[in-house]
Amino acid sequence: MSDCVEQTRVGCSIGGAFTALAIPGVLPILHSGSGCLATNEYFLSISNGGQASFTYRHGAIPSSNLIDEDVVFGGLEKLENVIDKTLEYYDSDLLVVINGCTPALIGDDVAQLLKKYQRSPVPVIHADAPGFKGSNIYGHHEVLKAIIQGYPFKKSSKGQGYKEKGLVNILGFVPSYDPHWAGALEEVQRVLEAVGLKPNILYGLGRGIANVKKLPEAEFSLVLDPWVDTEVAELLTERFQTPVFHYPNLPIGPTDTSRFLKELAHYAGLNPKRVNDFIKKSEDEYYFYLSRAVQWLYFGKNSPKKFFVVSTSGYALALTKFLVNDLGLAPAALYATDIPANPDKVADLFAQELRSLEGGVKANIAIQDDPGVVEEEIKSYLAKELKGSGVHFLFGSSWDLDLAEDTRSLLVPISAPAATVVLASHFFGYRGALNLLERIFNQVPNLG
Amino acid sequence: MANFELDEVEVRELRLGTIKAFYGTGEELTAKGSCGGLGDGKRCFSTSSYCSHITAMLDISVISDVVVIDHGPVGCSAGIINWNVNYQGIAKLAGFKARRIKVVSTNLLEADTVYGAEEKLKRAIRTAKARHNPGAIFVLSTCVSSVIGEDIAAVVKELSVELNLPIGFVGCAGLRSKVWATGFDASKHAIINALPIKKPQAKRNVVNYIDFFAQTTPTVVKYLAALDLKPLYLCCYSKVADYATLAESVATTGVCKTLSSYLGAYLEETFGVPYLKNNFGIGGTESFKSWFLDIAKVIGQEDKALAFYHQDLEDYEPTFRELKRRLKGVRAVVTLGPGFAFDIVSLLEELGLEVIHANAHHFDPVIDGVKGDVTTRFDHPVSTSISDMQHYETFKVLQKLKPDILVARVHAGQNYALPLGIPCVSLTGFESFGLEGIATTGNLILENLANVNLVKKLAAKTTLGFSRSFLESNVESFVIKEAV
Known part of the structure; x- marks a missing residue:
């Protein structure tokens, strides 16, 4: 873990509230300072896809808004009042009380308080997510784990252990x-x-x-x-x-998605003909659209061949495989900046996956918690390149505007914080790859 | 009077008696505020809003050659990306070159809360200096660094000597103040202490203009040029070196009283640079004229200013007449920061609208000033509330009053009007500044009223998750303890 983090690509664990908010009917209650949700919201939502939560919204998410007097006297009384009023003012199926740093430091016993709500018609559960314990992904995990451990699951009518x-x-x-x-x-x-x-x-x-x-x-x-x-x-x-x-x-893209579906089919015992037919149809669809753009792509222009990635672990790996195997690009320097909880394991997984890149292409994804270091490394990477080396693609975030300009790179925002508006588009599978290709090609100046 | 000598700024609620829970009329608010009898109320419920740490960081990080060190968990500074996106985007429009904001988080982890993290802070400061070679560094406190008792002031002093660099301490832990605007004062307090302002040898033809992003630039430049003056924008686009010269300016003004009063009062008190605290030019023709004349008075150019203003006004008068004709009787609710809210009420009324409720995010009965404190007035019979983004209340007000339009800003009020089918305009200050701004505001409202198809259709498809009993209740105020 780095000593410091610049241009952060993660929020703090309070950001787990957005996982709760993404499940319709689940309402988080913050037991924290008044600005804890807002700073995460700017990062995770407003300046990341132009998103908002879709039922309970910015400006009416219950919060105990702790101040200094609560450090002295404790904040549980405030929290209890907020929970009671939330039960009265909102329709919900589940309340998740998420505590931030201050209650954790002053020793507020939230779990003890929530015992009072064991018979509440709307279950009230607790996720302990002080920002000093980890990133928004840590908070996301804590919210999901709180649901799995705290939600009063009923026995299946079809018998114990029914699947x-x-x-x-x-x-x-x-x-x-x-x-x-x-x-x-x-x-x-x-x-x-x-x-x-x-x-x-x-x-x-x-x-x-x-x-x-x-x-x-x-x-x-x-x-x-x-x-x-x-x-x-x-x-x-x-x-x-x-x-x-x-x-x-x-x-x-087609290579990785088809591999995924075949492995999934094998694991789950799916009908091979059905899966293979779907793969063929999907690949045909992908190449139908792509091949119609190839003329444009090669007319009078030399689209960049080298690329940098500064993104989450998942997108770094998926992008590298797609850009190398399907788009014929060459990896320059690649970084995962989402601060994995188990970096050694993730590094092993990267190495194993990247061994099988097609055409003998070699790539390495470095795990780097501090994007400030990434910026320095990309600049020194470019300084060592041959004279006359062309433009690069930079798959990153809205923190990378200056870096793209300084390194003559074409920026494609991929990971948080990506301050472009995202509605229904995505990068998954065959169709998602076409969305991504539109973003990539639209960065290439039209010279032909 | 603020105490500029302390390590950390005195919070607004103690310094100015600032409140954030009130429901009544403007007249009641002013009457209680004027006699010193305005205590803060209390709501029976609370929702997440902002904090003074957020405002301090956004304010100070846009000095173009500083690095901000945030001494806290990484999430406390994650949201600054939003300000950076605005900053870099608006800079292009305003004709400035802006490199990205530089914020380094000390990434406080659980072990740091046990063993302390002052050494980690020192390493972060050294890293920031090595990476960016800034003109100054500002270290911000957070709830975590504050609760675990980090001595940031001492670290700052030590490293300032070691690195031979101005390093300031911004005491802005969110839990210190219930008023998010305290952060604007915290940043200015740190600037005052870290970047010494020199005694002026001579005056320059410069006006200190305290703004968020200098979006008012065309009007400000045009009007100041008429008096042979230029604006020096603070803090956005400024450089560390600018601060030594602030007392050479003829006056201090800005787009927002909340944002400008702390530094304005300091410059007035310490160096006699007049802080033009009564008019900010966003409240209609009289407000703008007074803003301009206040500046002109300082340099004895009132006649010239008046002539320039009237010539410009002649150009706009036909537009204003037409806007008033078309906007007559449009019913509006306003929800803005106090630096804008009350001025915008005047502007809207001048344009012929009927303001039926005014909401401000906090209220300072007095503001920082030189010769005794200046009382804030909003002598208006209109229904008035003070709340910091407590939008369950905004929703009930809108549901009851059903205005034709909501005038809001960046604090999410729109989220609670659109589901009710109420059109919204956003006024961030500059849209309503000057004569051009009056016209812009009027046109924005007309354009948003001209076709409400999206708003109506959205409303039919949107729910907010409130319970049926909440939706059906007649309660509009959630203030349970009356301000006394």
Whole structure:
């Protein structure tokens, strides 16, 4: 862990509130300072896809707003009042009390207070998420773990330990933090249904507490990230004996997506013909659209061939595979800046995945907590390049505007904070790759 | 009178008697404020808003050659990206070159809360100096560094000597103050102490202009040029070296009283640079004329100023007449910071609108000033509330009053009007500054009223998650303890 972090690419664990807010009917209550949610919201939402939470909104998220007198007297009385009024003023299916740094430092016993709400018609659970314990991804994990451990799951009417054939918990997404989460999950739903699975997704339109209730009944959990939600999947295994299929990343483009679907089909015992037919149809669709742009791409222009990545672990890996295997680009310097909880394990996974890049291309993704170091390293990388080396692509965030200008790179915002407006677009699979190609090609000056 | 000698700024609620919970009329607010009898109320519920740490950071980080060190967990400074995006974007429009804001977080972790992190802070300061070679460094405190008792003032003194660099301490831990505007004072307090302002040898034809992003530039430049003056923008786009010269300026003004009063009062008290605290030019023709004449008075050029103003006004009068005709009787609710809210009420009324509720995010009964404190007045019979983004209340007010338009800013009031089918305009200050601003404001409102299809359709498809009993209740104020 770095001594300091500049141009941060993570928020703090209070940002876990946005995971709660992404599950319709789940309302977070902040037990924290008055600005803790706002600073995370700027980073995770307003300046990241132009997003907002969609039922409970900025300006009416309950919070105890602690000040110095609460440090002396404790903040539980304030919290209790906020919970009571929240139960009165809001419709919700689940309240998640998220405590920040100050209550943790002064020793507020939130868990003890919440015992009072054990018979509440709306369950009230607790996620301990002080900012000094970790990033917004830590907070995301704490919220999910609080739900799995604290939600009063009922026994299935179909018997203890009932598992529904084909039902699969979808994990590895951090809503809001990934500005493309909503569109990507819709596409996950479409693709998995096409190959015969029933995805159980917690976040986004039309989902909610019913999906939370189905968590124990899934046949398996699918994790689509190098490290995000792996510990959540383990907890589901521990509590509900749910096995896990871990694919290293959310795949982008035909090569990785087809591999993913084949491995998934093998794991889940899906109908091979159905899966292969879907793969063929999807690849044909992808190349139909791409090939129509190739003329434009080669007319009078030499689109950059080298690329930098400064993004989350998941996108760094997925992008590198897509850009090398499907787009024929060459990796320059690649960084994962989402501060993985288990960096050694993630580094091993990167190495293993990147060994099989096609055409003998070599790549290495460095895990770097401090993007300030990344900036220095990219500049020194360029200083060592041959004279006449061309322009690069830089897949990064809105912190990279100056870096792109200084290094003559074409910036494609990928990871938080990405201050472009994202509605339904996403980068997952075959169709997501086409969205990404539009972003990439639109950065190339039209000279032909 | 503020005490500029302390390590950390005195918070607004203690220094000025600032409140953030009130429901009544403007007249009651002013009457209680004037006699020193305005205590803060209390609401029965609270929702997340902002804090003084956020405002301190955004204010000080846009000095173009400073590095800000945030002594806290990484999340406390994560949100600064939003300000940076605005800063770099608006700079282009305003004709300034802006490199990204530089904020280094000390990334405080659990172990740091046990063992302390002053050494870590020192390493971060050295790293910042090596990486960016800044003109100055400012270290901000957070709730965590404050609760665990980090002695930032001592570290700052030590490293300032070691690195031979101005290093300031911005005491802005969120929990110190319930008023987010305290952060604007905290940043100015640190500037005053870290970047010594020199006694002026001579005056320059410069006016200190304290603004967020200098969006008022065209009007400010045009009017000051008429008096052979130039603006020096603070803090945005300024450089460390500018601060030594502030007392050479003829006066201090700005777009917002809340933002400008601390530094303005300091310059007036210490160096006799007049702080033009009565008019900020965003409240309609009289407000703008007075702003301009206040400046002209300082340099004895009132006649010239008046002539220039009237010539410009002639150009705008036909537009104003037409706007008044078209806007007559439009019912508006205003929710803005106190630096804007009450002035904007005057502006809207001048344009023919009927303001039916005024909400300000806090209220300072007095402001920092030189010869005794200056009382803030809003002698208006209109229904008035003071709240810091407590939008369950905003929602109930809007639901009851059903205005034709909501005039808001960046504090999310719009989220609670649009679901009710109420159109919104955003006024961030510059839109309403000067004669051009009056016209812009009028046009913005007209354009937003001209086609409300999106707003109506959104309303039909949006819910906010409030309970049925909340939606059906007649309660509009959640203040349970009356201000006394």
